[in-house]
Amino acid sequence: MGPGSTTTTSIATLPAALWRLARHRWGEPQARRALPGDTLERLAARVAASEQQHTGQIRIVAEASLPWSYLRRHASARERALMLFSKYRVWDTEHNNGVLIYLLLPEHAIEIVADRGLARHVAADEWRDVIALMAPRFRQEQYEEGLAQAVDAVSLRLARHFPRLPDTPGHNELPDAPVLR
Numbered sequence: 187m188g189p190g191s192t193t194t195t196s197i198a199t200l201p202a203a204l205w206r207l208a209r210h211r212w213g214e215p216q217a218r219r220a221l222p223g224d225t226l227e228r229l230a231a232r233v234a235a236s237e238q239q240h241t242g243q244i245r246i247v248a249e250a251s252l253p254w255s256y257l258r259r260h261a262s263a264r265e266r267a268l269m270l271f272s273k274y275r276v277w278d279t280e281h282n283n284g285v286l287i288y289l290l291l292p293e294h295a296i297e298i299v300a301d302r303g304l305a306r307h308v309a310a311d312e313w314r315d316v317i318a319l320m321a322p323r324f325r326q327e328q329y330e331e332g333l334a335q336a337v338d339a340v341s342l343r344l345a346r347h348f349p350r351l352p353d354t355p356g357h358n359e360l361p362d363a364p365v366l367r
Contacts, residue, residue, distance in 0.1 A: 203260070206260075206293075207257055210251035210252055210257055220291055220329045221291075221329055221330070221366055225329070225330045226363065226366065228334075229246060229330065230362045232334055232337050233245075233337055234358075236340075236341035237358065239349070240344035240347075240348045240350050241281055241344075241348045241349075241350055242279070242284065242340075242344035243358075243360040244285050244287065244360075244362075245274055245360050245365070246286075246333060246336075246337070247274065247286060247364070248288075248290075248291060248365070248367070249289070249290050249291065250291055263288065263290040263295035263296075264297050266290065266297075267286060267299050268299060271286045275360070276360065277302075279303075279360070280359065282303030282304075283300075283303040283344060283348050284301045284360065285299065285340045285344070286298070286299040287333065289324070291329070294321070295324075296320055296324060296332070296336065298313045298316065298317060300313065303348070304344065304348070307343070308343050312343075316336070316339045316340075319335070319339075320332045320336055320339075
């Protein structure tokens with residue numbers, strides 16, 4: 187390489203980058219076992235029950251690994267969550283109160299992305315506090331418990347700011363079933 191040329195990964199960060207790649211690629215089978223079908227069904231039922239209390243929409247997406255394009259450029263779980271918030275149209279709800287709960291299994295990383303309607307009421311610091319409370323569950327690989335805790339925390343905030351009133355028509359704008367990618 188000549189003067190002025192750069193590389194995206196320095197020699198000092200190469201071991202960390204390789205370790206991250208290994209966790210994502212070789213950990214996929216284990217990550218998929220962490221959220222079996224019956225767990226996903228229970229989480230879907232929890233989301234459906236939650237949405238009876240408010241007009242918000244909750245979407246859970248868990249990933250067994252980041253796509254290569256994200257790993258290559260050292261993208262964060264937050265960056266991926268924002269993209270999936272768009273891809274799964276969580277932003278496209280009638281009251282702008284959709285919420286994505288994102289779990290990146292190999293890194294035990296969780297992100298909560300709230301649409302602008304709810305974000306006006308719940309500060310980013312409050313979401314960080316919620317995530318901090320759930321983090322021990324994910325480090326202990328108690329994924330169902332951690333995601334259930336996340337649904338409950340989101341539901342509490344949605345019910346406070348967007349309660350479902352008796353005369354509010356109940357229509358489900360987003361699927362309740364979690365997505366395991």
